Amino acid sequence: GENVEQHPSTLSVQEGDSAVIKCTYSDSASNYFPWYKQELGKGPQLIIDIRSNVGEKKDQRIAVTLNKTAKHFSLHITETQPEDSAVYFCAAIILGNTPLVFGKGTRLSVIA
């Protein structure tokens, strides 16, 4: 089955700097790659996703890039703010097939 590796496990950045979280996946058939943000005491929430026919997707300060050949995808957060502090999870799936497989998460701390 699919295996998703996520790095780093913790990340601290100064407010205003950029943050990058990287994930690799094992199943070349996977075609959907979402990112979830989990705030303290809450359930994870989808923030952005990308499908395998697209190389990059942006939504305001966040962007995701996908390299199908290398089987890795990344989350980029620019101009970080304290409210970006959370745990971020990447995931991969073959849409319409088995459930999402998540990475182990990255705890992002934005220092004011």
Next chain:
Amino acid sequence: DAGITQSPRHKVTETGTPVTLRCHQTENHRYMYWYRQDPGHGLRLIHYSYGVKDTDKGEVSDGYSVSRSKTEDFLLTLESATSSQTSVYFCAISGGFAGGPTGELFFGEGSRLTVL
């Protein structure tokens, strides 16, 4: 916010006792999931359901059973709780049809279970 309610939100129990966690949704979504979250392990799938009375095992299903007798309710049961089952449990739902789920999961607020 998606209409997902987990109960109880917090529970402390003793080893060997049975525990049932309930997930209730008002979205009429076909797919429902139970994940557990532990430090260093992220989110791991326990069981999931793709319709009423249709369930399947996930990555960490040992020691857990599930039931789904109605679209809106998905129950997770620990027949005899152990300390290794101390965790935060999340229910999630997703839309889709018989051909498979859509991508997005909507999560509940979590149920924190402590087994002493």
